[in-house]
Amino acid sequence: MKFLLSKDLHANANYILLLSFYTIMMLLYFIGDIFYMGNFFGTSFEEVLSTLKGNPDEFLEPLSLLSLLEHFHISLFLAILALFTTMAILLRINLMFVHKKIIIILSMGTLLLSFLCLFGTYFVHDIFVYGFVTLSLAWHITGIYSLILILKQVWFK
Numbered sequence: 001m002k003f004l005l006s007k008d009l010h011a012n013a014n015y016i017l018l019l020s021f022y023t024i025m026m027l028l029y030f031i032g033d034i035f036y037m038g039n040f041f042g043t044s045f046e047e048v049l050s051t052l053k054g055n056p057d058e059f060l061e062p063l064s065l066l067s068l069l070e071h072f073h074i075s076l077f078l079a080i081l082a083l084f085t086t087m088a089i090l091l092r093i094n095l096m097f098v099h100k101k102i103i104i105i106l107s108m109g110t111l112l113l114s115f116l117c118l119f120g121t122y123f124v125h126d127i128f129v130y131g132f133v134t135l136s137l138a139w140h141i142t143g144i145y146s147l148i149l150i151l152k153q154v155w156f157k
Contacts, residue, residue, distance in 0.1 A: 016154055016155075019089065019150065019154045020151065020154055020155065022085075022089075023089075023147050023150050023151045023154065024151075026082055026085075026086055026143070026147050027144060027147050027148075027151075029078075029082055030082070030140050030143045030144050030147070031144070033075075033078075033079075033140060034137075034140050037136060040071065045129050045130060045133055048121070048129050048132065048133055049121070049126055049129050051063055052068075052121055052122050052129070053122075053126070063122075065122075068118075068122055072115065072118070072119075075115075076115060079111055079139070080111075082143065083107060083108065083111060083143070086143060086146055086147060086150070087103075087104050087107065087108075087146070089150055090103060090104070090146050090149065090150060091104075093149065093150060093153040094153060095149065103142060103145070103146050103149075106138070106142050107139060107142040107143060107146065110135045110136075110138040110139040110142060111135075111139045113131065113135045114131070114132055114135035114136040114138075114139055117129070117131035117132035117135060118132045120132075
């Protein structure tokens with residue numbers, strides 16, 4: 001993609017179309033992933049703990065290690081793909097250096113720490129569930145924010 005080298009997003013109308021479609025699809029991915037996570041783990045801290053550790057009062061079995069690793073493997077791959085392609089485009093739009101740096105560090109940090117908190121909740125202690133839920137939500141919000149910035153730059157010169 002030539003615009004990644006020249007930073008000229010508006011040199012070709014095809015770039016605008018390509019980036020618009022990519023950004024809209026990534027927005028759908030981030031929003032859909034929030035609903036997937038809410039459906040898979042639950043929408044509250046207690047539901048996430050019940051999914052991971054089980055709940056004898058409700059006859060819920062704990063999530064098996066195999067299911068957790070399968071979720072981790074697929075989610076990590078998709079999240080890294082979405083993160084790095086989005087950040088590659090974000091680096092080339094017209095934003096202040098500090099703004100870009102904060103977005104990139106925040107998105108990479110929250111993604112890494114959310115997966116670490118997931119394993120911390122499963123293997124170490126229940127307190128990590130708060131980090132997992134909060135950081136996962138922060139990762140998605142940061143991704144959506146960066147995609148909105150990209151759309152704004154692509155559509156409005």
